[in-house]
Amino acid sequence: MEILLMKQRVAEMEQEANKLRELQAAATMETGGEEDTRMETEEEKSAADGRSVYVGNVDYGATPEEIQVHFQACGTINRVTILCDKFTGHPKGFAYVEFAEPEHIEAALTMDNSLFRGRLIKVTPKRTNIPGFNRGRGRGTYRGGYRGGYRGGYTGYNPYRGRGRGRGRGGF
Numbered sequence: 001m002e003i004l005l006m007k008q009r010v011a012e013m014e015q016e017a018n019k020l021r022e023l024q025a026a027a028t029m030e031t032g033g034e035e036d037t038r039m040e041t042e043e044e045k046s047a048a049d050g051r052s053v054y055v056g057n058v059d060y061g062a063t064p065e066e067i068q069v070h071f072q073a074c075g076t077i078n079r080v081t082i083l084c085d086k087f088t089g090h091p092k093g094f095a096y097v098e099f100a101e102p103e104h105i106e107a108a109l110t111m112d113n114s115l116f117r118g119r120l121i122k123v124t125p126k127r128t129n130i131p132g133f134n135r136g137r138g139r140g141t142y143r144g145g146y147r148g149g150y151r152g153g154y155t156g157y158n159p160y161r162g163r164g165r166g167r168g169r170g171g172f
Contacts (some may be wrong), residue, residue, distance in 0.1 A: 037062070067097065082094075109124070
């Protein structure tokens, strides 16, 4: 009896899968047969960075529309991006304003130390991150690890120390 029920469920699941495939095929036909999932190329990103400014010390309650109104005297704005923390979703306190033309950046830089929602905002040209550029090699200081020398002596009885059958040091 259970085998028949399982076979029936499998058949239902296969029918659903076929329906989903048909719907997906119909959706790709409507969009012209080609999915528009392309990402911006590096040239497009660097060109957008060349037309953008960084805006720091932005009020946490600010909206992109308010920032756009504040900067619209500088020139035509393509987009305003307020960066948010990916875990909490709260704004980080800075934004990027992308202009239509690179010439508008000079006008936007004059807005440095201007008052926006009761705060002095910082406006600088947006810099492009170079992948792997500042990854901690050759900083000049030794970070972490044991370099020899005296590590301390007897620390006394610690009631929170594990008493199980572990391997001893290091917690491996």
